Amino acid sequence: MDDVLLSVRDLVVQFPTRGGILTALDGISFDIKRGEVLGVVGESGAGKSMTGAAIIGLIEPPGRIGGGQIHLGGERIDNLSMDDMRAIRGKRIAMVFQDPLTSLNPLFTIAEQLVETIQTHLNVSAREARDRAIALLDDVGIPAASRRIDDYPHQFSGGMRQRVVIALALAAEPDLVIADEPTTALDVSVQAQIIDVLKRLCSERGASVMLITHDMGVIAETADRVAVLYAGRLAEIGPVRDVIKDALHPYTHGLMGSIPTLAQEDDRLVQIPGAMPRLTDIPDGCAFNPRCDRVFDRCRVERPDPMPHGTRQVACWLYDEQQIKAAE
Amino acid sequence: MSDVLLEVKNLTRTFDVSLPWLNRVIERQDRQFLRAVDNVSFQIRRGETFALVGESGSGKSTIAKMVVGLLPASDGQILFDGQAMDVNSSAAMTQLRSRFQMIFQSPFASLNPRWRVRDVIAEPMKAFGTVDGKAAIDSRVDELLDLVGLGASDAGKFPHEFSGGQRQRIAIARALSSNPEFIVCDEPTSALDVSVQAQILNLMRDLQDELGLTYLFISHDLSVVRHMANRIGVLYLGALVETADGKELFKAPRHPYTRMLLEAVPDLEMTGKEHSVVKGEIPNPIDPPPGCTFHPRCEFVAERCRNDIPVPVPTPTGEAKCFAVEEGRI
Amino acid sequence: MEAIARALDSDLAYRFRRSPVAMVAALVVVLLIGSSVFAPFITSQNPFDPGSLNLMNGFSKPMEPNQFTGETFVLGTDDQGRDVFATILYGMRISLFVGFSAVIFAMVLGVTLGLISGYVGGRTDTLIMRIADIQLTFPAILVALLIFGVAKGITPPDRRDEVAIWVLIIAIGLSEWVQFARVVRGATLVEKGKEYVQAARLIGRSPVAIMVRHILPNTLSPVLVIATISLALAIIAEATLSFLGVGAPPTQPSLGTLIRIGQEFLFSGEWWILFFPAMTLLALALSVNLLGDWLRDALNPKLR
Incomplete structure (x- = not known):
């Protein structure tokens, strides 16, 4: 168990509203091993970004963690004080957001921001910090890094800015990088470059990555394992290749079929009827049951928890042992 | 005809x-001009889907706006069914306007939040006077809602009561309400989740078959374009660098930029093939490179490309603007 | 009925129920407006009908029986025996009438110019916004005094009292339209770029139709907020002008006129003639303002 870096158990995030308590995340459990890239996919509102925010303790009030535990390297971090959490953020867990402009301060040069981050977390001189910063920028593929380091964020293009953000995230040599839709705002050609940089640097440094995205293609290119979220719950988690080639959960199956690909022949896309329920009216039993083409009675009353199935875990009664026996 | x-x-x-x-x-600066669309020519045949694909700044949305008359062209001509579109001549435009429509990118901004769905869908009918009388309009609205997969009971609701996909269906119903022949679709699914995108793309194809529509489909997403289009035009920095039949473009891309774009699309099949790393970034459109605008990123670059502007050369199913193609190097 | 039920269930109603300040302010406003509207049913005396006055009642202290007539007035009387309570109710009618009319005038003017400015753009926009800038460099009171002076010059003396109220309304309205114009222009610029406006342009709707039917309804929530806050400002502006003697005439005294009359008696010990109208003005303006603040936060926190 030593190689597990992050362990999330039965995580619940709730938002009290006038209509009652909304459960945005409902019993999410997963592990990330050291050096592993875990992809987290789901549609908007499924809770992917919320999971990232919960881990780094940045849930917007009035939202709160309503249950479960988060451990980082064996140490519990979901109940830490604001100050203790701040020490972990940036140092041991770093974030890369969708919009690089929100992560960079427009009033300071790249050098100032990088050097400050490095010196906050590592005990080095200003000279050393600057050299490290230049090396980092070089690593993320910024041409003429030693010259461009004194530029301001607005002097970089969108793709270059995202590279700077990645440099900033890696500056303190974190154990875990949480990347929340890091390429969504970028063009495909730039996206490919950024994925490449992120993947390469994290594996060189042995950092684990939690890659949050709605884009299955990005996950396929990058991740080792993937967790599929639906309506705040974990539908399926397992090695990327297995999930993509042979989805177990009917939702994952539909999701994969609905993605148009370059290779596929000219037929209709698979279509999941309806839409993901709002958090205010999640159906009883399995959250997916009204849209599922393989639904049976049990799904409508009893909620499935993720159950092991080969290399994977899947929250679907089709894979319950009794069900499998009965089918045989 | x-x-x-x-x-x-x-x-x-x-x-x-x-x-x-x-x-x-x-x-001490001179006036600066940005050439968002540069000498673009193409034809769309009746009943087909022509797609324009390109990255941000390629000019695809600008072309869409000019085609429907929301933006005047600086130069060049747009002929709709043989008739020149002239934004300044209101009589001729009113005639033409009822024959084309547009579906917009954001289902959140494209419906007036203060209007009921019924009024949103009925607006083009009222503007063109295609349907007369409240009862007739209401029944046509119900019909359209049914056509796009919503119910008649939805007509009295406001847009915020619907999800993104449902709103895009309403926007489609509005576009269809004046019985147009031609619809410009400007990134119609890029704001939607993929499972919803599949629903909308399928719906658009069904409607095309049913009503004999012609689409100009604008997108940055190659796989979506692959799925929707009969013919495809690839834009780079405002210029059309390659046109080809849909299948052909993906099977045998000619222009180096098209090749690069295809290379960059994440591989969902997990074939494990190595990507060649994409080179460079889109240059600043205010100050584009001389010669072929793609030459600084091109692996087939030759001396000519740095100085001369390439002209379109015919390819098996279309044309490409590239000296390397012309010289048979690709 | 359905509409009412929906309104009660709305976010706004919910936020209202959660805000004690807004509830108290609304209660005060409703009480004050209600009592001035229904003034004839609340007090037996019409203080501006000379026939109903008894000079013997002059200078009665609050809550004390008059030394000559033995009548008791809750808030006392002034020098001519007018019940201060009644003068306040009737005075508030004038204040509120002027306030509401001025705000409506400013709103119609400002919203129209703001819409045109934002939608048409170009030189029209520049022209309207420069006029607004110039307007802002003059204090409201100065503008009002100016208009008042001009109006006084062109109306015959025997009709001055008649037109005084309307001059007040125009003067105050003119000094407050800029706020509306600016906010509506800003909102129009945002809405104009949205795709639903492009969809309307695409089918050839006229600019006027687009402005009125599409854009206007989407700019109304900030307008409502400004209207409420402007109402408080207008009531105070009216009181100021009347206090300076250039507002409501003594035959139709507003709260401001009452305060001006009252201050003459302050140093001779009849404090109540000044105190109660002043307190009413304070309560009215403060409550309307608090209501406006709450509305701004409730409708759009970003406006702050």
Whole structure:
């Protein structure tokens, strides 16, 4: 168990509203091993970004963690004080957001921001910090890094800015990088470059990555394992290749079929009827049951928890042992 | 009746992006112009889907706006069913306007939040007077809602009561309400989740078959374009670098930029093939490179490419603007 | 009924129930407006009908029986025996009438110019916004005094009292339209770029139709907020002008006129003639303002 870096158990995030308590995340459990890239996919509102925010303790009030535990390297971090959490953020867990402009301060040069981050977390001189910063920028593929380091964020293009953000995230040599839709705002050609940089640097440094995205293609290119979220719950988690080639959960199956690909022949896309329920009216039993083409009675009353199935875990009664026996 | 429904000839659009006069004087700068669309020509045949694909800044949305008359062209011509579109001639435009429509990118901004769905869908009918009388309009609205997969009971609701996908269905119903022949779709699914995108794309294809529609489909997403289009035009920095039949473009891309784009699409099949790393970034459109605008990123670059501007050369199913293709190097 | 039920269930109603300040302010406003509207049913005396006055009642202290007539007035009387309570109720009618009318005038003017400015753009926009800038460099009171002076010059003396109220309304309205114009222009610029406006342009709707039917309804929530806050400002502006003697005439005294009359008696010890109208003005303006603040936060926190 030593190689597990992050362990999330039965995580619940709730938002009290006038209509009652909304459960945005409902019993999410997963592990990330050291050096592993875990992809987290789901549609908007499924809770992917919320999971990232919960881990780094940045849930917007009035939202709160309503249950479960988060451990980082064996140490519990979901109940830490604001100050203790701040020490972990940036140092041991770093974030890369969708919009690089929100992560960079427009009033300071790249050098100032990088050097400050490095010196906050590592005990080095200003000279050393600057050299490290230049090396980092070089690593993320910024041409003429030693010259461009004194530029301001607005002097970089969108793709270059995202590279700077990645440099900033890696500056303190974190154990875990949480990347929340890091390429969504970028063009495909730039996206490919950024994925490449992120993947390469994290594996060189042995950092684990939690890659949050709605884009299955990005996950396929990058991740080792993937967790599929639906309506705040974990539908399926397992090695990327297995999930993509042979989805177990009917939702994952539909999701994969609905993605148009370059290779596929000219037929209709698979279509999941309806839409993901709002958090205010999640159906009883399995959250997916009204849209599922393989639904049976049990799904409508009893909620499935993720159950092991080969290399994977899947929250679907089709894979319950009794069900499998009965089918045989 | 000609086979070609829409013809675009040498369409060009420049924007004045100069600083205000006082700043120009103080900072000693000249006026600056951005050539968002540069000499673009294409034809769309009746009943087909022509797609324009390109990255941000390629000018695809600008072309869409000019085609439907929301933006005047700086130069060039747009012929709809043989008739020249002239934004300044209101009589001729009113005639033409009822024959084309547009579906927009954001289902959140494209419906007036203060209007009920019934009024949103009925607006084009009322504007063109295609349907008369409240009862007739209401029943047509119900019909349209049914056509796009919503219910008649939805007509009395406001847009915020619907999800993104449902709103895009409403926007489609509005576009269909004046019985157009031609619909410009400007990134119609890029704001939607993929499972919803699949629903909308399927719906659009069904409607095309059912109503004999012609689409101009604008997108940055190659896989979506692959799924929707009969013919495809690839834009780079405002210029059409390659046109080809849909299948052909993906099977045998000619232009180096098309190749690069295809290379960059994440591989969902997990074939494990190595990507060649994409080179460079899109240059600043205010100050584009001389010669072929793609030459600084091109792996087939030759001396000619740095100085001369390539002209389109025929390829098996279309044409490509590239010296390497012309010289048979690709 | 359905509409009412929906309104009660709305976010706004919910936020209202959660805000004690807004509830108290609304209660005060409703009480004050209600009592001035229904003034004839609340007090037996119409203080501006000379026939109903008894000079012997002059200078009665609050809550004390008059030394000559033995009548008791809750808030006392002034020098001519007018019940201060009644003068306040009737005075508030004038204040509120002027306030509401001025705000409506400013709103119609400002919203129209703001819409045109934002939608048409270009030189029209520059022209309207420069006029607004110029307007802002003059204090409201100065503008009002100016208009008042001009109006006084062109109306015959025997009709001055008649037109005084309307001059007040125009003067105050003119000094407050800029706020509306600016906010509506800003909102129009945002809405104009949205795709639903492009969809309307695409089918050839006229600019006027687009402005009125599409854009206007989407700019109304900030307008409502400004209207409420402007109402408080207008009531105070009216009181100021009347206090300076250039507002409501003594035959139709507003709260401001009452305060001006009252201050003459302050140093001779009849404090109540000044105190109660002043307190009413304070309560009215403060409550309307608090209501406006709450509305701004409730409708759009970003406006702050």
